[in-house]
Amino acid sequence: MARAIALRLLxxxxxxxxxxxxxxxxxxxxxxxxxxxxxxxDASEEEVSRIRERWGLDRPVLEQYWRFLLASVxxxxxxxxxxxxxxxxxxxxxxxxxxxxxxIALVVAAVIAIPLGTxxxxxxxxxxxxxxxxxxxxxxxxxxxxxxxILVLFISxxxxxxxxxxxxxxxxxxxxxxxxxxxxxxxxxxxxLLGLIASYIILPAMTLAFGMIGVxxxxxxxxxxDVAQEEFITTxxxxxxxxxxxxxxxxxxxxxxxxxxxxxxxxxxLISGSIIVEVVFSWPGLGTLLYQAISVRDxxxxxxxxxxxxxxxxxxxxxxxxxxxxxxxxxxxxxxx
Amino acid sequence: xxHVNTNRxxxxxxxxxxxxxxxxxxxxxxxxxxxxxxxxxxxxxxxxTDHPYGExxxxxxxxxxxxxxxxxxxxxxxxxxxxxxxxxxEMIDPDTWRFTLRKGLKRHDGGPGPTSRDVIHTLxxxxxxxxxxxxSFVAMVEAIVPVDDLTFDVxxxxxxxxxxxxxxxxxxxxxxxxxxxxxxxxxxxxxxxWGPYRLEEYASxxxxxxxKNPDWREVDGFDPMEAPDVVILQxxxxxxxxxxxxxxxxxxxxxxxxxxxxxxxxxxxxxxxEKTGGIETMFLAFNNTMPPWTDVRLRQAxxxxxxxxxxxxxxxxxxxxVQNGMVGPNQFCYTGKPDRxxxxxxxxxxQLLAEAGYKDGGPEIDFYTAVGRYVSDRQxxxxxxxxxxxxxxxxxxxxxxxxxxxxEVRRGKSPFxxxxxxxxxxxxxxxxxxxxxxxxxxxxxxxxxxDELLKRQYAELDPQKRCxxxxxxxxxxxxxxxxHFMWTHSVITGLRANVELQVERSGEFWLPRSRMK
Numbered sequence: 001m002a003r004a005i006a007l008r009l010l011x012x013x014x015x016x017x018x019x020x021x022x023x024x025x026x027x028x029x030x031x032x033x034x035x036x037x038x039x040x041x042d043a044s045e046e047e048v049s050r051i052r053e054r055w056g057l058d059r060p061v062l063e064q065y066w067r068f069l070l071a072s073v074x075x076x077x078x079x080x081x082x083x084x085x086x087x088x089x090x091x092x093x094x095x096x097x098x099x100x101x102x103x104i105a106l107v108v109a110a111v112i113a114i115p116l117g118t119x120x121x122x123x124x125x126x127x128x129x130x131x132x133x134x135x136x137x138x139x140x141x142x143x144x145x146x147x148x149x150i151l152v153l154f155i156s157x158x159x160x161x162x163x164x165x166x167x168x169x170x171x172x173x174x175x176x177x178x179x180x181x182x183x184x185x186x187x188x189x190x191x192x193l194l195g196l197i198a199s200y201i202i203l204p205a206m207t208l209a210f211g212m213i214g215v216x217x218x219x220x221x222x223x224x225x226d227v228a229q230e231e232f233i234t235t236x237x238x239x240x241x242x243x244x245x246x247x248x249x250x251x252x253x254x255x256x257x258x259x260x261x262x263x264x265x266x267x268x269x270l271i272s273g274s275i276i277v278e279v280v281f282s283w284p285g286l287g288t289l290l291y292q293a294i295s296v297r298d299x300x301x302x303x304x305x306x307x308x309x310x311x312x313x314x315x316x317x318x319x320x321x322x323x324x325x326x327x328x329x330x331x332x333x334x335x336x337x
Numbered sequence: 338x339x340h341v342n343t344n345r346x347x348x349x350x351x352x353x354x355x356x357x358x359x360x361x362x363x364x365x366x367x368x369x370x371x372x373x374x375x376x377x378x379x380x381x382x383x384x385x386t387d388h389p390y391g392e393x394x395x396x397x398x399x400x401x402x403x404x405x406x407x408x409x410x411x412x413x414x415x416x417x418x419x420x421x422x423x424x425x426x427e428m429i430d431p432d433t434w435r436f437t438l439r440k441g442l443k444r445h446d447g448g449p450g451p452t453s454r455d456v457i458h459t460l461x462x463x464x465x466x467x468x469x470x471x472x473s474f475v476a477m478v479e480a481i482v483p484v485d486d487l488t489f490d491v492x493x494x495x496x497x498x499x500x501x502x503x504x505x506x507x508x509x510x511x512x513x514x515x516x517x518x519x520x521x522x523x524x525x526x527x528x529x530x531w532g533p534y535r536l537e538e539y540a541s542x543x544x545x546x547x548x549k550n551p552d553w554r555e556v557d558g559f560d561p562m563e564a565p566d567v568v569i570l571q572x573x574x575x576x577x578x579x580x581x582x583x584x585x586x587x588x589x590x591x592x593x594x595x596x597x598x599x600x601x602x603x604x605x606x607x608x609x610x611e612k613t614g615g616i617e618t619m620f621l622a623f624n625n626t627m628p629p630w631t632d633v634r635l636r637q638a639x640x641x642x643x644x645x646x647x648x649x650x651x652x653x654x655x656x657x658x659v660q661n662g663m664v665g666p667n668q669f670c671y672t673g674k675p676d677r678x679x680x681x682x683x684x685x686x687x688q689l690l691a692e693a694g695y696k697d698g699g700p701e702i703d704f705y706t707a708v709g710r711y712v713s714d715r716q717x718x719x720x721x722x723x724x725x726x727x728x729x730x731x732x733x734x735x736x737x738x739x740x741x742x743x744x745e746v747r748r749g750k751s752p753f754x755x756x757x758x759x760x761x762x763x764x765x766x767x768x769x770x771x772x773x774x775x776x777x778x779x780x781x782x783x784x785x786x787x788d789e790l791l792k793r794q795y796a797e798l799d800p801q802k803r804c805x806x807x808x809x810x811x812x813x814x815x816x817x818x819x820x821h822f823m824w825t826h827s828v829i830t831g832l833r834a835n836v837e838l839q840v841e842r843s844g845e846f847w848l849p850r851s852r853m854k
Binding site: 030031032033036038039040041042043044045047048050051054082083084085102149152153156157160163165166167170173176279280281282284288289292296297 | 375377383385386388390391394467468470473474476538540541542543544546567569571572573575577578580581582584585587637737738739740741743744745747758759766770777778814817
């Protein structure tokens, strides 16, 4: 197992190299120039050229890429053109907000989708199964930016139940430990703040979770229907085991592998897919940072964030492998041989 | 804990009622807010750096001007420049302006008031700091020479009657002492200046929190006692969200409301809508060296093809003012309607096309617009393209991403496009860059008479004579049509009913003159 994980981690190096290379080339090929966008409309051509020179944008692309590679192996992604800050620090500061949003969305989605998928599988072919399928397809099909705006319009504007934007209001003193507000409030035992923090996270998390509910529910349904046709389930039924016991001890554990896989993959999708949601809800995470960076062709920042997303995605995949190992005795057995 | 505004609290309270544990917090914040006036204003432009010269947009200039202080501002109500850190300014010869700083100002940390040394440091930093993007508006400055501690001369590279307009609002004066001691860290840990508000918190892409400087008095002695104690500039890029936040009471001022959302605010007692004539000039621009736009008849045919008033009425909800020439009613030196204008006249457009050799239709043209950069830009471009087709032009409409669009325009590679120029109050600099020979590659217009008149107006000290020169300049731009001017958008701002705020034509406001009941 350890060897497999080590090999997987070694495989990260060429992947990251390729990602940075492709990104660098694409950003260079794309029309639009950072210096043009950094300077105001009334800047002269000389001033724009000066900015280009200051940031090294006038040097050959290969030279720029080589400098970037040399620095990035030391986790130095350079300075953001727009923010004027160290890219690595910017990412570290913003990552907790994105992780908090993605994890809450994941939990919400899993808690709703797994029971829904299970019920749909157990009631296969009934009206309830159909209704759940419709709900799942609606979730997958709904664009997040549209859903986000609709939620803001109805829940914030019409019903005035939850705030429409931001992460925490001004004036709330919360000790910064992890940067994940819910966790920080718990660590500081500020239970009074949990409701307030949750009120800001509910709408963006619901927006993100909605699409994922559909995917997980459909996969859960399919996995349970497959497992239900296995001989050991027939055996369990013929032994006279209670329905609940069969579902909890035989059906769901054996259907867990595809469900865990999709949850893991969806977490990666959630993290990268949160860009639009973060912009819609002014959530100060990596998504808003990337949006801003792309809009001004901030190459060091875009590259740094995409490397961070890629690394997270790979890390999640390795974590899924470990979870497989834990939940499926067959995989443990095959590794032991 | 002490600073949560009343309306924000109302929102929080609703959320808190739904959330266990929020109640205690809300009670304490309601009590705290009764003691101070907190105004939350939406910020629509990027807020990415605490470097006072690191970003260039009118709202960012305004924010730093409130904190560090700038030399002065243009009071659009009184229609004259007003001092902020400067109390006096005069042109002592065509190439020199003399400024006198105010006495008796104290820095927020108790340090000394601004001096000529701080002003010279500011100019140097704007020009040499690697992160500064403010250098364009000081391009006309040759040097700043101290006369004494509070007096300095600004030497310009040539006659510059427009210097005050160019520097005021944007020349953010920072402390030479603090920068010498702390370098760039001065912006982070010692962001103190002389302005009416001091910086309490800066979180990029989220908010800036400003607290009133209790010692501040306006240059005329006005005590801003009714101005908000705390101002939160809250980043909200999405218009829907800004309107929602205003209706909720999450914010007290929602800026840049697009026309299509105004209806949501109308007829409500708890909010009001302020409409101010703006100074962002929108136009259809041609690259005058690219065929077919080398032919003035075709440029004029475009102008006669577009029904500007119809677009304003139907598409922009009436929230724009049709503009003839570069100087319109909201701008400096407007002397009434020009003698000749290019009105909507499809028959005339067709005649001009026929004269130019396109009797049977054509030419084929590429028309570019940014998307989401200006109010309803794509929709406007679609309407314009349709009108042009009706006259006979064969139009291909392109809607690239702004970064691509702007890059092509800046390099002079866009043949024909719809765009705007913000904050054009005194049109001198914008005219110099867009229409003077060799000003920039964007339009590539050249007219020796225009160049000569433009140069003369820079040196004309008599305002009436200068405005008369502008009338002539305006007429040349209408007749030659290197661009066809469309309109200036109105600045629409949503306010809670308890807020009084004078929104300037630039879209900005001066907080010490605002009131919060």
